[in-house]
Amino acid sequence: MDFAFDARTEELRARLLAFMDEHVYPAEAVAQEQRAALDSPWDTPPVVEELKAQARRQGLWNLFLPDAEYGAGLTNLQYAPLAEITGRSPQLAPTVTNCAAPDTGNMEVLAQFGDERQKKQWLEPLLAGEIRSAFAMTEPEVASSDATNITTRIERDGDEYVITGRKWYISGAMNPDCKIFIVMGKTDPDGADIRRQQSMVLVPRDTPGVTVRRAMQVFGYEDHFHGGHAEVVFDRARVPVTNLIGEEGGGFAIAQARLGPGRIHHCMRLIGMAERAIELMCRRAVSRTAFGKPLAQQGVVQNWIADARVTVEQLRLLVLKTAWLMDTVGNRGAHTEIQAIKIATPRAVVAILDRAIQLHGAGGVSQDFPLAEIYAAARTLMLADGPDEVHQRSLARRELKKYL
Known part of the structure; x- marks a missing residue:
């Protein structure tokens, strides 16, 4: 390597x-x-x-x-x-x-x-930054950490699909430039294979029956620059069957293919968040005095900064190893490492941000520094793309399988 x-x-x-x-x-x-x-x-x-x-x-x-x-x-x-x-x-x-x-x-x-039509209509303007999009999977009525639980229905009616369901924390959906939803729902809810019950369809925002009901807050933040996180209702919304992505029953597999790169991208950015926190900690420590000496000379502050540096270096190496494996043996071959970074990185970065907030005192929880908002984003990533416990369960099973 x-x-x-x-x-x-x-x-x-x-x-x-x-x-x-x-x-x-x-x-x-x-x-x-x-x-x-x-x-x-x-x-x-x-x-x-x-x-x-x-x-x-x-x-x-x-x-x-x-x-x-x-x-x-x-x-x-x-x-x-x-x-x-x-x-x-x-x-x-x-x-x-x-x-x-x-x-x-x-x-x-x-x-x-x-397909080529879908790429022309939606991928090209997304690549050009002319529109935004949203991915509608998470639902309030079920434990969406198990994607097989989703209840949104995608029913075939002639040459159309009829979508009925309620989603929430749909990132980007509040932005008026968000023109298209990728919606995951069940086309075969009674199918024998629970991982072949789901499909994905493209649903334009202006489709009759689609209602962006409200913005969901994250620790009180509405995350305006990312387009917020919305509750979206699909009330018998109709789209052509040509809006199906891939094949019927392929939604679960597509979701897994989507989430692998997404998880490592989040972890890459989290390391940047931690680096910003360390920088702010150091600047604060050398500029503030308490009990007769700069904060930078307080032993506990020095420990926080040293521990943060060690943690970031460890995380970066694990993320780079995971990236290298994804490039050389594919996402499936890097499955253990993808789960490992998804477990380790948000937790560790949240701890670093927590110390940085503490060092800034009241300023740390205010809008005058970016720490509180970054903390909210980092803490959310212990849930997004699969909560920690799901990845721990899967990782433990893989380790235990060697001994069974």
Whole structure:
């Protein structure tokens, strides 16, 4: 395993770091001010569109997509350090480089499983950043950590599918630019194979019977820059059968294919969040005095900073190993490592952020520093793309199987 950055990665890293310093970090406060003046908090601040245009001009666009026909054609190992950099400004950087979830996963699904018409109609404008999208799987009435539980019905009626169900925490759905939902539901609820009961269909936002009911909060945050997390109701919404992605009964397999890259992308960005937290901790520690000496000279603070650095270095190596395995033996061959990073990274980064908040005192929980909002995002990732306990259960079974 050689984790040295190749020439292309080094060149993109240098360009992206400069872009962050010159454009993204200064725009964080500007975006907040502009959003407060918008007619709707879900509208996109003008500075975000300016940053998107700048990122495209600099070739910092669609870096996540390994398919060279549609994206940058980077391997997971090449993309990992770039995603880490964007994670330092999680509200802006992924969005303005067109590398933000859930659009990334949806573009991967369409690129891999969509037909030519679906790619033309939905993938191309997503790749261009002209529209946004949402992935509708999670439901309030069932434990969606087990995807076989979902109850939304997708019923065939002649040349149409009729979709009925209620979803929530559908990321991006509050954004008025969100024009398309990928909806997971059951086409064969009584099928013998519980993993062949589900299918995925494309449902345009303006389809009669689709209602974006409300924004769901995450620790009180509405996550405006990502388009929020909505409750969405499908009341006998009708779409053509040609809106089916792949084949009937293929929804579970498509979801698994979608979630593998999504999990590692989240972990890459989480390391960037942790690096931002360490930077803020150090700046705070050298600038504040308590009980007669700088916080940087307090032993407990030094321990927090040292432990955070050790933790980040460990996590980065595990994420890079996982990326290397995904590139060399595929997602299935890297299954154990994908689960390991999904368990370890959010937990550890949440702990680092918690210490950073503590070091900032009242400022740490305020809107004057990004720590509280980043904490909310990191803590959510202990649930998103499968809660920790599901991954622990699967990982333990794989380990125990060797001895049974």
